Amino acid sequence: MSCAVLGTGGETAYWIFGVPCLKGSSRPQISIFMTHLSNYGNDRLGLYTFANLASFIKSSTNLRLQTLPPVQLAQKYFQLFPEQTDPLWQNPCDDKRHRDIWSRDKTCDHLPKFLVIGPQKTGTTALYLFLLMHPSIISNLPSPKTFEEVQFFNGNNYHKGIDWYMEFFPTPSNVTTDLLFEKSANYFHSEEAPRRAASLIPKAKIITILIDPSDRAYSWYQHQRSHEDPAALRFNFYEVISCGPWAPPEIRALQKRCLAPGWYALHIQRWLSHFPASQLLIVDGQQLRSDPATVMDEVQKFLGVSPHYNYSEALTFDPQKGFWCQLLEGGKTKCLGKSKGRKYPPMDRESRAFLSSYYREHNVELSKLLHRLGQPLPSWLRQELQKVR
Numbered sequence: 001m002s003c004a005v006l007g008t009g010g011e012t013a014y015w016i017f018g019v020p021c022l023k024g025s026s027r028p029q030i031s032i033f034m035t036h037l038s039n040y041g042n043d044r045l046g047l048y049t050f051a052n053l054a055s056f057i058k059s060s061t062n063l064r065l066q067t068l069p070p071v072q073l074a075q076k077y078f079q080l081f082p083e084q085t086d087p088l089w090q091n092p093c094d095d096k097r098h099r100d101i102w103s104r105d106k107t108c109d110h111l112p113k114f115l116v117i118g119p120q121k122t123g124t125t126a127l128y129l130f131l132l133m134h135p136s137i138i139s140n141l142p143s144p145k146t147f148e149e150v151q152f153f154n155g156n157n158y159h160k161g162i163d164w165y166m167e168f169f170p171t172p173s174n175v176t177t178d179l180l181f182e183k184s185a186n187y188f189h190s191e192e193a194p195r196r197a198a199s200l201i202p203k204a205k206i207i208t209i210l211i212d213p214s215d216r217a218y219s220w221y222q223h224q225r226s227h228e229d230p231a232a233l234r235f236n237f238y239e240v241i242s243c244g245p246w247a248p249p250e251i252r253a254l255q256k257r258c259l260a261p262g263w264y265a266l267h268i269q270r271w272l273s274h275f276p277a278s279q280l281l282i283v284d285g286q287q288l289r290s291d292p293a294t295v296m297d298e299v300q301k302f303l304g305v306s307p308h309y310n311y312s313e314a315l316t317f318d319p320q321k322g323f324w325c326q327l328l329e330g331g332k333t334k335c336l337g338k339s340k341g342r343k344y345p346p347m348d349r350e351s352r353a354f355l356s357s358y359y360r361e362h363n364v365e366l367s368k369l370l371h372r373l374g375q376p377l378p379s380w381l382r383q384e385l386q387k388v389r
């Protein structure tokens with residue numbers, strides 16, 4: 001894109017080569033103009049334009065032009081506009097001008113239509129497996145390096161850009177009926193994820209799963225133990241959840257990962273400040289565990305996906321695993337691996353009481369929020385609220 005100011009006139013918006021440049025009324029302190037390198041190098045149009053622009057401004061205005069080497073200029077710019085240090089990608093396909101200049105091998109079909117945002121340990125992998133069974137639902141491709149979730153919107157991967165993200169998604173065979181999705185279970189409690197997701201895929205549907213936050217915290221603690229987190233191996237669950245601000249940083253960090261995602265109302269509110277309530281589905285994780293076929297019917301309805309897939313025929317309870325699994329031909333089952341549905345002792349009573357009290361206010365807020373949304377309360381929440389009375 002080449003861009004420069006060619007005309008005069010105080011409040012006029014200037015358009016150069018079809019690109020809006022400076023608006024007289026916005027009076028930016030620093031304007032950064034960009035030009036494609038090939039353009040710049042090959043026809044010297046950029047150099048020519050900018051040299052003329054500078055001499056035009058010098059001779060026709062009393063503005064003082066100053067410049068700095070690129071890195072210092074960038075530092076100065078971000079000092080003035082700190083909010084711009086974090087980029088916010090928008091969907092390039094929403095702007096016809098972008099679509100017109102994109103190369104032919106780019107497509108607008110490689111962005112997800114819905115996200116499963118977590119939180120972790122609520123049954124997100126089970127939901128992911130069940131969704132994959134649907135003929136019109138397609139997930140991202142596994143990362144060739146990590147085989148883990150994409151985790152684009154919440155962390156540093158976001159800075160790798162939209163192309164990096166879109167490469168995770170296959171081209172759907174039927175663009176109008178197929179639904180691409182990805183599940184990254186720590187989007188739920190991320191400060192940045194909702195704003196970033198709403199900017200890139202504002203029409204996407206969002207699915208979250210809630211279980212009793214106390215059970216979620218305990219499951220995370222067990223997860224960390226099995227991954228040999230030294231803090232989880234050294235301290236028992238009660239010590240972790242109840243430690244004070246003076247505790248060593250590693251136990252505090254584990255405590256935060258156990259507790260913070262369970263502040264459900266707060267995190268859901270954040271998503272709702274960026275997405276309309278009609279685009280958010282809150283799944284009861286306990287029901288997903290005990291009656292997945294009913295939940296999957298609800299999910300299909302929410303997504304508006306077709307054809308309708310009969311999960312009551314496609315899922316079966318596996319007594320050995322103790323969970324619902326995919327029913328394969330010949331009566332065999334495909335269940336999730338050992339890391340999902342772990343065997344561990346039940347939570348001790350002291351921890352249960354501590355967490356019940358810790359989450360009381362959060363749960364009350366959640367019940368008010370669900371009420372406002374016209375959603376039923378999951379049974380664990382009703383039980384917790386009864387303890388409040």
Ligand SMILES: Nc1ncnc2c1ncn2[C@@H]1O[C@H](COP(=O)(O)OS(=O)(=O)O)[C@@H](OP(=O)(O)O)[C@H]1O
Pocket residue numbers: 119120121122123124125126185219220222223288289323324325336339340341342
């Ligand atoms: N069908 C089925 N099979 C296996 N596991 C099931 C299923 N449905 C729900 N669950 C519960 O899912 C819990 C793991 O949750 P996540 O998949 O969200 O965990 S993770 O965040 O991706 O690590 C896992 O937690 P743990 O029991 O603590 O291992 C299970 O209780």
